[in-house]
Amino acid sequence: MGRHILLVEDDRDTAAYLQRGLAEEGHVVEHVQDGRDGLFRASDGSFDLIVLDRMLPGLDGLGVLRALRAAGISTPVLILSALASVSDRIEGLDGGSDDYLVKPFSFGELLARVNALLRRREQRAPAEGLRILVADIEIDPLARTVRRGGRRIELKPREYRLLEFLARNEGRVVTRTMLLEQVWDYHFDPGTNVIDVHVSRLRRKLEEGFDQPVLHTVRGAGYRLGATG
């Protein structure tokens, strides 16, 4: 399950913390400290993921990203940045990154996003139209219908998209902000529990009349869809 991750980060403490955490998850992490080295190491396209600090000595993160994309390297990039405003995030995403995480962040949030990016890369082949099976839930992306244990479950369009996103990340933690970004395409932190209410409503529809819970709350991190608790 180990993946090859390039970490471009000039702050030693953050880098050591991330390297240790990602290594514990079984990933192989290579760490470089500045943008030029990062660009050099990344330019053969051999990594599964690049975690890129935005503010770096030498060449800054967005510069590295632009150079990589210009050279046709499509390795997924997760940008880390202390620049937290909505327009900074949009700028980062428009610059060609696949995800943008604001410092300070919890390791859980980073890990969830890293895993989602790695999974997205591996799933590029299984086409959008194929049926998704999670535990006893069956999702048909073409007809946008959902069945559990053979019984049809009626979902509103947003609930359906929420479920599909959770299902495409089966077994992995998905954070509230990831849901807001991916399902609603909003990049601000609402602060209140609007997302949680949507998830609990979806959970009611999925679990009413069934013994087995499938949509689990992971305390302090987010949600996970899967058979086992």
Place this chain on the structure above:
Amino acid sequence: MRASITLRVALLAATLAFAASLAVIGFIFWRTHGDDAEALRRQVVEQAAALADVYATGGAAALDDAVDDSDSNGDSLYFAGILRADGRPVSGNLLAVEAGPPRAGYRTGEVRLRGRDGAVEAGFVAHRAPHGLWLVSGHGFGERLSFQATVERSLLIAVALSILLGLLCGLLVARYVGRRVDAIAVVADRIAGGDLSHRVAVSGSGDAFDALGLQINAMLDRIALLMGELRMLTDCLAHDLRSPVGRLRARAEAAARASEEERDGLLAGVLQEADALMRILATVLEIGRSEAMTARSQFASLSPAELVEELAEMYEPTAEELGVRLTAETSPPPPPLDGHRQLLAQALSNLLDNALAYGAGGGEVLVFARPEQGALRLGVEDRGQGIPPEEQAEARRRFGRLDSSRSTSGAGLGLALAEAVAHLHRGELVLEDNGPGLRASLVLPALTERKAWGGGVRPG
């Protein structure tokens, strides 16, 4: 630096004044100066040569005859005489040369003639004669030449005077300019020293210095206002962050003292407080960025109706849990808007948060996009208690609180952010009585009107 500029101003003024006088002087000189003086010189030199011959052949007697001849011809200004080296006359009608003992060559100056009172201005030539004597002959200036000579002398004096006047003028201008510039510079120095209360004194004459002073004063007023706001913001930030930081600290302390089993739960609380704190900071940052107008580059055309419907859909489950009926009003459909979708959504979500938190008692919340004459209204209405007019300013102040018992982290920032987003879109945040309840709306200039500013509207 300042001194050298004053000096330059002084020199320039002096030069200009001098040049102006010189132009007048030059003009007068050009108009009055003729070639009379040159003609006189030629005549005198020729006569002198002739007289020298007469004297050489006929002596003093022949010379006297020659002088008498010209006298009888009516030319009383003609003179010739023999002088000793010390200037005393020996013969002829020339009594004395005022300019001193004779010297060789053509000269002009005053001479005294026999039969004439006073000195006469004349051009004359002295020739060395035998026995240490001098033959001096010449011709007095006519009226015209005398006038010319007087004018030229006067002009020379005028040149000297104009240099003096120019310098005086330069000094005066320099002192005046220096004083006005200094008055402004002193204020600038004091401002640089940190005292923002000083202002440039304005003389009231409405001249360029006054205009400059007024502009500087306006700039200083604006800076002082911004500084005041900034100071208030930092004060409020420091003050309002105390309580969440305090709670964070208390929870961390409790976690440190707790038993193994309890610790996990307490640590989760610590993380929660830390997240809340980060949210406050993120919002403050967002307000600052919006007010700085940097996000305008990310403006794009968007549908206000879609935005409002998305947010209504997003908040519908939350409203339902609170027992509130949340509806979206998007008809008649407003025209597209050029704006920042993310920030507008965040502003609306803040207004919705507020409406649900403080207006839920009314049981109804409406989120709307209404086209108006030349404007678009995006906002939220509730049927709760509303905000009394006297407390509305407090409500939109960053960290303003209507109810000090409110414990929601970051409360009060929401309206400030909505206002900043409205400003970013060249609009305003308007709080109104909804009778009962509160209507909070972002009133934004319509797309067509904004296009018209850029001249993009074709005449129909």
